[in-house]
Amino acid sequence: MNVDRIRTKFGDAYRADERTFTMGIDRRFTTHFAERFRGLYVLETCTGAGFTTISLAKTARQVCTIEIDPSHQEQAISNAAKAGCSSRVSFIQGDILNQNLLDRLPPVDAAFLDPDWNVTGPDHVYCFLHSNTMPPADILLNKIFQITNSIALVLPPFINTREFVHLPQHERQKCFLGDSHELYCLYFGDLIASPGETEFHVPE
Numbered sequence: 001m002n003v004d005r006i007r008t009k010f011g012d013a014y015r016a017d018e019r020t021f022t023m024g025i026d027r028r029f030t031t032h033f034a035e036r037f038r039g040l041y042v043l044e045t046c047t048g049a050g051f052t053t054i055s056l057a058k059t060a061r062q063v064c065t066i067e068i069d070p071s072h073q074e075q076a077i078s079n080a081a082k083a084g085c086s087s088r089v090s091f092i093q094g095d096i097l098n099q100n101l102l103d104r105l106p107p108v109d110a111a112f113l114d115p116d117w118n119v120t121g122p123d124h125v126y127c128f129l130h131s132n133t134m135p136p137a138d139i140l141l142n143k144i145f146q147i148t149n150s151i152a153l154v155l156p157p158f159i160n161t162r163e164f165v166h167l168p169q170h171e172r173q174k175c176f177l178g179d180s181h182e183l184y185c186l187y188f189g190d191l192i193a194s195p196g197e198t199e200f201h202v203p204e
Contacts, residue, residue: 001017006021014082015075017071033052034058034060035059036191039059039060041109042061042110042112043110043111044056044114045113048114054080057080062089063088063089065089108148110151111151113140115135115137127160128160137155151186151188152185171192172184173186178203
């Protein structure tokens with residue numbers, strides 16, 4: 001991986017491969033998300049290379065983060081150490097949809113969910129219901145509601161928002177980089193700042 005590309009997107013010469021680089025969220029967004037978790041004990045799913053983990057660890061009281069891929073978790077542990085926030089992060093390897101793993105988690109105040117939606121192909125259609133993210137976003141959200149009602153869920157910008165009408169009250173934030181709508185972040189529970197649709201803009 002090109003170190004300059006990593007530094008530009010994530011803020012330092014962290015470890016990444018092509019997949020974790022693509023999956024990782026730009027630090028200008030993760031810094032924004034992390035503000036809502038200030039002082040909280042946070043569960044994060046789908047650690048990837050730990051780029052969101054690092055932003056969360058800078059504001060949260062503690063982060064417990066779960067990753068199914070050992071190689072991704074290895075990158076995340078290295079990156080958290082480089083960022084100087086290892087003491088505020090607990091790393092767990094496993095499948096977040098595994099009920100036994102969920103039952104063993106410590107109590108948390110809130111959760112940040114970032115399922116992998118880096119799926120491509122000419123016939124691919126993004127969806128939330130019967131989701132084709134990994135893990136499926138709709139199933140993941142329902143699972144984590146067993147633990148906390150205060151959740152932030154990142155989703156691709158291409159999803160039809162009519163799929164959200166059945167969800168509990170939430171804030172649907174459209175996040176822009178310049179003029180480009182990059183992603184949605186749905187906030188639930190105590191993480192809601194303003195119910196309904198809001199926007200967050202990062203100058204390009």
